[in-house]
Amino acid sequence: MDLAQRIQKMITPTIKDQGYEIVRVQITGAKHPRLQIMAERADGTCIDVEDCATISRSISAVLDVEDPIEGEFTLEVSSPGIDRPLTRLQDYQTWAGFDVKIELKTGIDGRKRYLGRLLGLDEEQRILIECEEDEPHTLAFEDVQRAKLMLTDELIAAAATEQTK
Known part of the structure; x- marks a missing residue:
């Protein structure tokens, strides 16, 4: 299991408890890693900026405790958008x-x-x-x-x- 998969497994319960589903977890960059979380509401509808902030706060709490990424990184939470990736x-x-x-x-x-x-x-x-x-x-x-x-x-x-x- 790679790091993105481990992080997805780590944060999924928190996200689900809040009524969201993870569409994709992706890590890019070596020197300055960016952790990108794409999410949507459990009913499949898009999330808005407030949802992104809510998800970001809850994910940050889990990541602070688990500390899966060494050093500093940027957390980015977004909607999959119209031309979304198909990941599931x-x-x-x-x-x-x-x-x-x-x-x-x-x-x-x-x-x-x-x-x-x-x-x-x-x-x-x-x-x-x-x-x-x-x-x-x-x-x-x-x-x-x-x-x-x-x-x-x-x-x-x-x-x-x-x-x-």
Whole structure:
């Protein structure tokens, strides 16, 4: 388990108790580390600045006690945004019907990048994506290096509708 995974495991109970879910934990920079926490409300809606401050205070308390990062670091708490990363298996079902970009750790038949319409998950919990040029592809979640929604008019309209609810 790497440091980001350990931190996620460490802070998840605190975040969940407050009604939030972690979307991604990422650490960047060696000399001046930045700990980035992306979170959303448990119901899947976006968080605002006040939510970010609440999460930041609670995470800071846990990190002060556990001290997982040596030396000073910057803590950044944010919403995943409209063109959010897809980091959890459930994200692939939740965001089915939207355009995505998926990059695999290793290629399948020499192909590592897929751009197309997310179809969701099959019965074996594999990711289904339909690319313009060929038949739908089935990808294993554990093979995904990174994935994100593509910013389209359709996604913007869906996000605007969600905010007015």
